[in-house]
Amino acid sequence: MTFTTRFAPSPTGPLHLGHAYSAMLAFDLAQRAGGTFLLRIEDIDQSRARPQWEAQIFDDLAWLGLNWPEPVLRQSDNMKAYAQSLDNLWENNLLYQCDCTRRDIEEAANAPQEGVPSHGPDGLIYPGTCRAKHPRTGPRPKNVALRLDMATALATISGALSYTETGMDAGEIAIMDMPTTTGDIVLARRDMGTSYHLSVVIDDAAQDITHVIRGADLAEATQIHVILQHLLCLPTPIYHHHRLIRDDAGKRLAKRDDARAIAKYRAEGATPADIRQMLGLSPSLI
Ligand code: GLU
Numbered sequence: 001m002t003f004t005t006r007f008a009p010s011p012t013g014p015l016h017l018g019h020a021y022s023a024m025l026a027f028d029l030a031q032r033a034g035g036t037f038l039l040r041i042e043d044i045d046q047s048r049a050r051p052q053w054e055a056q057i058f059d060d061l062a063w064l065g066l067n068w069p070e071p072v073l074r075q076s077d078n079m080k081a082y083a084q085s086l087d088n089l090w091e092n093n094l095l096y097q098c099d100c101t102r103r104d105i106e107e108a109a110n111a112p113q114e115g116v117p118s119h120g121p122d123g124l125i126y127p128g129t130c131r132a133k134h135p136r137t138g139p140r141p142k143n144v145a146l147r148l149d150m151a152t153a154l155a156t157i158s159g160a161l162s163y164t165e166t167g168m169d170a171g172e173i174a175i176m177d178m179p180t181t182t183g184d185i186v187l188a189r190r191d192m193g194t195s196y197h198l199s200v201v202i203d204d205a206a207q208d209i210t211h212v213i214r215g216a217d218l219a220e221a222t223q224i225h226v227i228l229q230h231l232l233c234l235p236t237p238i239y240h241h242h243r244l245i246r247d248d249a250g251k252r253l254a255k256r257d258d259a260r261a262i263a264k265y266r267a268e269g270a271t272p273a274d275i276r277q278m279l280g281l282s283p284s285l286i
Contacts, residue, residue: 001210003029004208004210005030005037005211006204006207006212007019007022007027007066007213008200008203009041010041010048010049011041012048012049012050016262017265017279018215020064020275020279021245022213022242023064023066024064025242025281028284035210039058039068039072040072040075041057041072042199043075044076044079044195049076056263060263073203073207075203081206083194088232089231091140092231093152094153095136095147095148096131096136096146098126098145100129100130104129108127108129121224126183131184144190145188147186147187150185153227157231162175162226164238165222165241168241175223175226178223178224197224201228202232202234205234205235212238216241217252219239219241245260272284
């Protein structure tokens with residue numbers, strides 16, 4: 001299959017140097033492989049997504065010298081696909097309704113068991129309060145949070161799970177001990193009807209992504225993605241998690257780091273070549 005990768009920003013703030021690194025690295029690797037670079041707008045959180053941020057993303061990426069096929073996939077246009085997968089998991093008895101608030105979870109997690117981690121890639125590990133509380137029969141409930149029953153889900157998968165990593169800590173990465181390290185993750189948020197983890201695996205498959213190139217902060221979440229791929233009969237791409245771009249104090253850049261926003265460097269007269277140099281990327285291939 002031809003090398004196909006993507007950059008998948010959420011339009012909830014300005015792109016900063018960390019995003020530029022991810023996007024340019026993915027673009028460069030696609031160019032070198034004679035493959036395709038896609039842009040996907042991850043806007044399932046409609047309470048935070050803004051059209052002006054989306055417009056700025058297109059503008060900054062084009063300024064950096066990147067191009068991509070149109071039209072781009074916008075996750076808010078793909079809600080039907082996420083709902084269908086949720087139906088499928090629900091019918092297989094792998095989801096349950098959860099009405100815990102963040103505070104309920106914090107309180108229940110305040111009495112951790114020795115040797116069991118309290119945090120996973122999705123934050124606090126859910127203590128399972130609602131696992132047996134609501135019936136799992138009948139039509140899938142809407143406008144509620146749905147969690148994956150991880151232990152039951154894993155029991156349906158035969159054989160060992162792993163994925164190929166070509167970035168940091170490259171090798172074949174085995175997926176182990178998911179119930180204790182991630183717990184029952186949320187696959188549909190009450191306010192969104194889906195979740196990052198569910199949407200990202202569905203869209204990577206729908207867009208025939210062969211190589212996922214993204215920051216090392218998402219490496220841990222990849223275990224969840226591989227499990228979902230198996231449950232939904234989707235292929236597992238190759239993953240390449242790259243180093244994170246940090247500020248002078250060594251802190252990872254966040255959306256609110258406007259000081260590192262690409263727009264700011266542009267306004268100050270930097271060129272795309274300057275940005276590449278700043279990030280330690282080789283000069284543009286095109
Ligand atoms: N939308 C995610 C973000 O902005 C990236 C998802 C991914 O690359 O898998 O952090």
